[in-house]
Amino acid sequence: MNKKQALPWDNPRFHNWIAVGRACQVMGLSLARALQPLDIKPPHLDILINLFRTPGISQQDLADKLLVGRSNLSMLLPQLEKRGLLIRSSDPQDRRVLRLELTAEGTELTQEAIAIQTALIDRTMKTASTDECNLVGEVMTRIIRELTKPDVAEAQDAETGTNIGANRKA
DSSP: TTTTTTOGGGHHHHHHHHHHHHHHHHHHHHHHHHHHTTTTTTHHHHHHHHHSSSEEHHHHHHHHHHHHHHHHHHHHHHHHHHHHEEEEEEOOOTTTOOEEEEOOOHHHHHHHHHHHHHHHHHHHTTSHHHHHHHHHEEEEEHHHHTTTTTTGOBBBBBTTBBGGGGSSSO
């Protein structure tokens, strides 16, 4: 970085992005603390809520939905299964596919956890007006859309399978 370039933390966008990141981290820590009495962690809650909303979802579809690899999910699912919160069963149409469902105990625990999470979200978001909350949601949606767009440098030529950005000079 030369002396004429501004430092990143002097840029309001950088400063605001750091605030968003910190808010996300603090929310994650607060949720983890709030869930301790239920003996679950936020990644467990993500799984439980998705099974609550989509009973019978496949293990692969759940991994895709949570943006995690199957190996990460494979470490968490046995913990929840051992506690009697979910069951995994083979799909009758395709034995290679595992379907996931909550047990009655899993459903009850999930509902308790959702109440805890909702109370935390309400407490957090009451610091802003409804219009401000909607604006935050709209901006975060645009950011997600931007960050999930295929990068030109990573794009693949469909016919040749070559990396389009591979010929660019660094």
